[in-house]
Amino acid sequence: MPQGTLLYAQSGGVTAVINATASAVITQARARKVKVLAARNGILGALREELVDTSKESAATIRALAHTPGGAFGSCRVKLKSLEEDRARYERLLDVLRAHDVRYFLYNGGNDSADTANKVSKLAAEFGYPLTCVGVPKTIDNDLAVTDCCPGFGSAAKYTAVSVREAALDVAAMAETSTRVFVYEAMGRHAGWLAAAAGLAGTGPDEAPHLILFPERPYDEQDFLARVEKVVAKVGYCVVVASEGIRSADGGFVADAGGGKDSFGHTQLGGVASFLAGRVQHALGLKVHWTLPDYLQRSARHLTSRTDLDQALAVGKAAVQYALAGRNATMPVIVRTSDAPYRWKIEPAPLEKIANREKTMPAGFIRRDGYGITAAARRYLEPLIRGEAPPPYGRDGIPKYVVPKNVLVRRKLPAFEA
Amino acid sequence: MPQGTLLYAQSGGVTAVINATASAVITQARARKVKVLAARNGILGALREELVDTSKESAATIRALAHTPGGAFGSCRVKLKSLEEDRARYERLLDVLRAHDVRYFLYNGGNDSADTANKVSKLAAEFGYPLTCVGVPKTIDNDLAVTDCCPGFGSAAKYTAVSVREAALDVAAMAETSTRVFVYEAMGRHAGWLAAAAGLAGTGPDEAPHLILFPERPYDEQDFLARVEKVVAKVGYCVVVASEGIRSADGGFVADAGGGKDSFGHTQLGGVASFLAGRVQHALGLKVHWTLPDYLQRSARHLTSRTDLDQALAVGKAAVQYALAGRNATMPVIVRTSDAPYRWKIEPAPLEKIANREKTMPAGFIRRDGYGITAAARRYLEPLIRGEAPPPYGRDGIPKYVVPKNVLVRRKLPAFEA
Numbered sequence: 145m146p147q148g149t150l151l152y153a154q155s156g157g158v159t160a161v162i163n164a165t166a167s168a169v170i171t172q173a174r175a176r177k178v179k180v181l182a183a184r185n186g187i188l189g190a191l192r193e194e195l196v197d198t199s200k201e202s203a204a205t206i207r208a209l210a211h212t213p214g215g216a217f218g219s220c221r222v223k224l225k226s227l228e229e230d231r232a233r234y235e236r237l238l239d240v241l242r243a244h245d246v247r248y249f250l251y252n253g254g255n256d257s258a259d260t261a262n263k264v265s266k267l268a269a270e271f272g273y274p275l276t277c278v279g280v281p282k283t284i285d286n287d288l289a290v291t292d293c294c295p296g297f298g299s300a301a302k303y304t305a306v307s308v309r310e311a312a313l314d315v316a317a318m319a320e321t322s323t324r325v326f327v328y329e330a331m332g333r334h335a336g337w338l339a340a341a342a343g344l345a346g347t348g349p350d351e352a353p354h355l356i357l358f359p360e361r362p363y364d365e366q367d368f369l370a371r372v373e374k375v376v377a378k379v380g381y382c383v384v385v386a387s388e389g390i391r392s393a394d395g396g397f398v399a400d401a402g403g404g405k406d407s408f409g410h411t412q413l414g415g416v417a418s419f420l421a422g423r424v425q426h427a428l429g430l431k432v433h434w435t436l437p438d439y440l441q442r443s444a445r446h447l448t449s450r451t452d453l454d455q456a457l458a459v460g461k462a463a464v465q466y467a468l469a470g471r472n473a474t475m476p477v478i479v480r481t482s483d484a485p486y487r488w489k490i491e492p493a494p495l496e497k498i499a500n501r502e503k504t505m506p507a508g509f510i511r512r513d514g515y516g517i518t519a520a521a522r523r524y525l526e527p528l529i530r531g532e533a534p535p536p537y538g539r540d541g542i543p544k545y546v547v548p549k550n551v552l553v554r555r556k557l558p559a560f561e562a
Numbered sequence: 563m564p565q566g567t568l569l570y571a572q573s574g575g576v577t578a579v580i581n582a583t584a585s586a587v588i589t590q591a592r593a594r595k596v597k598v599l600a601a602r603n604g605i606l607g608a609l610r611e612e613l614v615d616t617s618k619e620s621a622a623t624i625r626a627l628a629h630t631p632g633g634a635f636g637s638c639r640v641k642l643k644s645l646e647e648d649r650a651r652y653e654r655l656l657d658v659l660r661a662h663d664v665r666y667f668l669y670n671g672g673n674d675s676a677d678t679a680n681k682v683s684k685l686a687a688e689f690g691y692p693l694t695c696v697g698v699p700k701t702i703d704n705d706l707a708v709t710d711c712c713p714g715f716g717s718a719a720k721y722t723a724v725s726v727r728e729a730a731l732d733v734a735a736m737a738e739t740s741t742r743v744f745v746y747e748a749m750g751r752h753a754g755w756l757a758a759a760a761g762l763a764g765t766g767p768d769e770a771p772h773l774i775l776f777p778e779r780p781y782d783e784q785d786f787l788a789r790v791e792k793v794v795a796k797v798g799y800c801v802v803v804a805s806e807g808i809r810s811a812d813g814g815f816v817a818d819a820g821g822g823k824d825s826f827g828h829t830q831l832g833g834v835a836s837f838l839a840g841r842v843q844h845a846l847g848l849k850v851h852w853t854l855p856d857y858l859q860r861s862a863r864h865l866t867s868r869t870d871l872d873q874a875l876a877v878g879k880a881a882v883q884y885a886l887a888g889r890n891a892t893m894p895v896i897v898r899t900s901d902a903p904y905r906w907k908i909e910p911a912p913l914e915k916i917a918n919r920e921k922t923m924p925a926g927f928i929r930r931d932g933y934g935i936t937a938a939a940r941r942y943l944e945p946l947i948r949g950e951a952p953p954p955y956g957r958d959g960i961p962k963y964v965v966p967k968n969v970l971v972r973r974k975l976p977a978f979e980a
């Protein structure tokens with residue numbers, strides 16, 4: 145039996161399947177007779193010594209986590225700085241790990257978390273504390289380096305493609321006397337992966353989405369409006385998908401331009417879709433509707449991609465295996481071995497190569513005119529949204545999502561202001 | 563074999579299941595050897611003599627309509643006025659019906675459409691033209707009189723409840739360091755049915771949604787903000803569901819107050835959620851996110867309620883039966899015979915009693931404090947979102963939605979400016 149306890153923590157924005165990863169981690173650790181603590185609210189809980197005793201959760205609850213969105217133990221948006229700048233926090237973290245005999249630290253997040261896990265492993269080595277740190281990938285932004293794709297992205301991508309397809313059918317039916325232009329705002333501040341996924345909603349040149357605005361290309365209002373007008377003239381309506389991160393040629397976020405003052409003189413919260421809708425209505429005089437799905441796109445467990453769920457489970461299982469095998473400072477990443485048929489496997493990659501890097505879309509994924517995706521993008525994206533994995537539903541018509549009891553273990557250390 | 567042709571038309575905002583009604587109409591008519599024409603873009607197509615020959619569509623397409631959202635033949639937002647004011651259009655309509663030997667007119671829509679169908683039946687009688695007019699209920703607003711509920715509402719209600727539950731799990735995970743308040747904007751300009759359905763997302767007093775804003779109650783900003791603050795203090799975060807139709811005490815729509823000027827001085831398109839989010843951020847200094855699902859909530863066929871789908875099919879089938887039985891100026895309505903177990907049946911009701919009326923929520927459905935639903939509301943709403951009826955998905959991960967060929971029959975009359 146392996147020695148010591150495993151600490152699992154979630155970090156950053158949650159996804160529809162990060163709890164599936166948690167479920168796989170706990171299931172695999174239980175199979176190997178390893179005790180699992182989960183940090184309450186991510187790294188904050190680790191620093192505050194707020195540690196959930198997952199042995200208090202039933203097997204049924206742990207299984208149900210695999211179909212429950214959100215972050216079951218809580219996550220947080222806290223980034224530790226360098227070892228020098230944040231020395232006190234790193235040392236406190238090590239104190240907490242030591243106090244609870246944690247020998248395996250699994251940090252489930254994006255590139256910031258990979259960086260933190262990497263730094264913790266270095267500090268442990270410096271102090272001669274036997275600790276294996278493993279990063280576990282997660283982000284709907286799909287912007288992690290090395291891995292072919294990121295758990296969480298496929299489901300958000302499927303939500304995006306399906307929602308755009310459905311809304312487009314609605315707009316098509318109404319366009320003759322009502323809405324002519326529909327704008328969908330996709331998440332993705334720096335990379336247009338989710339906006340690109342919307343491209344899977346249609347195939348023919350007249351099928352929605354007709355125009356996709358990527359953060360990788362500068363927003364040119366005149367060109368955009370001219371294209372909207374042209375699509376409406378040809379198709380009868382126009383469905384636009386805009387990444388929240390699009391910028392004008394001067395580098396400013398278009399979303400920030402959208403925020404103005406409301407009729408009380410208060411700051412009006414902006415948004416790309418609302419801004420574009422206003423411009424279309426003002427400049428072209430067309431009736432416009434827009435949607436801001438916001439958190440719905442990353443929590444829609446009811447519309448999870450089977451591929452994504454399988455990968456979220458696989459990285460959780462592999463992370464425990466790597467930890468117990470002493471593969472320190474690694475992350476299980478997804479390696480694509482074939483597009484058609486789609487095949488993938490999990491392999492360990494050094495955290496060093498993932499920490500603090502950001503993967504943007506290859507230029508070859510954006511159509512030459514800048515407003516759509518290429519066949520290469522489609523080949524890459526399509527397998528990621530493939531397959532369905534609906535949650536079980538209750539008699540009340542709502543999915544049977546669980547909330548763990550989250551019983552904290554007794555504190556052993558003095559309080560700490562995290 | 564019954565004599566003459568049946569004309570089917572869709573009207574007003576489409577839903578996730580109006581095509582299921584269309585599918586049932588065509589299937590039932592085919593079984594009775596009755597030819598079905600479908601008006602292109604609703605009543606406009608009937609006036610313009612743009613009539614789809616549904617016999618050109620395969621049985622597979624007609625079956626697939628039952629799992630396809632939007633309005634397959636097109637809908638429109640056109641309301642005919644009184645027989646006196648709109649005489650020319652009513653007479654043209656009768657000319658078109660006569661030219662194509664239409665003896666059965668099925669109008670699938672809300673209370674406006676019930677009114678139109680009723681008027682057409684009167685005019686036909688006046689001219690001695692043998693025509694049976696049947697209204698077919700449809701609206702996500704659930705505001706039709708007589709019928710216990712409206713096809714289209716249950717699925718939008720399920721979308722609302724599930725989406726709020728999912729987003730709440732996301733917010734709960736992030737609240738410690740990120741979003742504290744989340745605002746969801748539900749459709750419903752005059753009645754809070756969809757906002758009320760969000761109440762099904764949780765049960766306990768601390769479960770989301772914590773506050774629902776109904777159009778039936780005046781929006782009191784000070785009271786609202788105080789409650790948000792209290793919920794955040796107690797629960798850690800607050801999920802708000804606001805109906806787009808909420809008004810302040812002076813009767814003005816809150817959404818209209820939200821529209822201001824953007825940084826270019828252009829009119830900023832408003833919205834209730836964006837407005838409330840701005841107020842919460844400004845007055846309470848809490849981080850806030852909001853969502854405007856817009857058309858996604860009424861086109862989400864992937865999340866249809868089984869009850870709703872069954873009822874959408876049942877009213878379609880019954881409408882054809884009523885038409886062929888000569889039950890003129892009626893509408894098949896849903897009669898609830900039992901809450902638990904939920905039982906319902908279809909009965910004919912006179913269009914006269916449905917036309918131009920609006921059913922608002924019973925006062926007993928809104929909690930005394932004005933911010934939640936009662937047990938009575940729950941008893942009414944819960945069966946309507948019960949059961950799942952997912953569409954088939956393709957290998958590409960997208961539901962297999964169909965677009966009919968929509969081949970128009972040859973015109974027999976001169977053109978008409980509708």
